[in-house]
Amino acid sequence: MKCPFCGQLESKVTDSRAGTAGDVIRRRRECETCARRFTTYERVEEVVPLVVKKDGRREAFERQKALSGLRRACDKRAVPLARIEQIVDAIERELIDSGEKEVPSEKVGERVMRHLREVDPVAYVRFASVYRQFKDIDELRSEIDQLSSRRSEGAPLSAQDPSAAAASEGVKNGEGAQP
Numbered sequence: 001m002k003c004p005f006c007g008q009l010e011s012k013v014t015d016s017r018a019g020t021a022g023d024v025i026r027r028r029r030e031c032e033t034c035a036r037r038f039t040t041y042e043r044v045e046e047v048v049p050l051v052v053k054k055d056g057r058r059e060a061f062e063r064q065k066a067l068s069g070l071r072r073a074c075d076k077r078a079v080p081l082a083r084i085e086q087i088v089d090a091i092e093r094e095l096i097d098s099g100e101k102e103v104p105s106e107k108v109g110e111r112v113m114r115h116l117r118e119v120d121p122v123a124y125v126r127f128a129s130v131y132r133q134f135k136d137i138d139e140l141r142s143e144i145d146q147l148s149s150r151r152s153e154g155a156p157l158s159a160q161d162p163s164a165a166a167a168s169e170g171v172k173n174g175e176g177a178q179p
């Protein structure tokens with residue numbers, strides 16, 4: 001470790017302690033040449049696997065890129081930014097925990113879709129249609145069918161149309177009003 005005062009490389013450790021979270025180690029060092037003291041911090045480097053693109057290029061997983069893709073998909077949807085950040089955190093964590101050195105970009109996209117599907121169906125379909133580049137409308141339709149059968153107990157995609165809900169409400173009231 002290079003002394004910040006005289007540039008020599010030899011120093012001895014006089015004290016060493018773990019940070020509160022245990023992920024950082026702080027060491028007091030004393031330069032063997034000029035005897036001045038300085039502190040170094042050691043941190044375990046977490047390895048996020050490289051993303052292998054379709055054309056074979058490798059690049060680092062970029063949080064910012066994942067965030068902006070998700071934000072685009074969630075545009076004008078009731079998804080808080082904090083929730084989007086949680087998804088990115090979860091994916092990054094999953095990638096680290098996988099222990100892989102490389103991961104195909106499709107697998108990253110699938111992870112995003114898996115999370116997004118639980119959060120917002122419209123954002124999910126938007127993301128999936130960009131990501132999977134559906135070849136035709138049938139492919140998109142079958143994706144939406146799958147999605148609505150998964151959520152059969154909850155609100156179908158059409159529930160975002162308030163007039164549909166109002167109409168069924170009207171029918172119910174009409175029935176009840178009959179003598």
Ligand SMILES: [Zn+2]
Pocket residue numbers: 003004005006007008031032033034035036
């Ligand atoms: Zn020194």
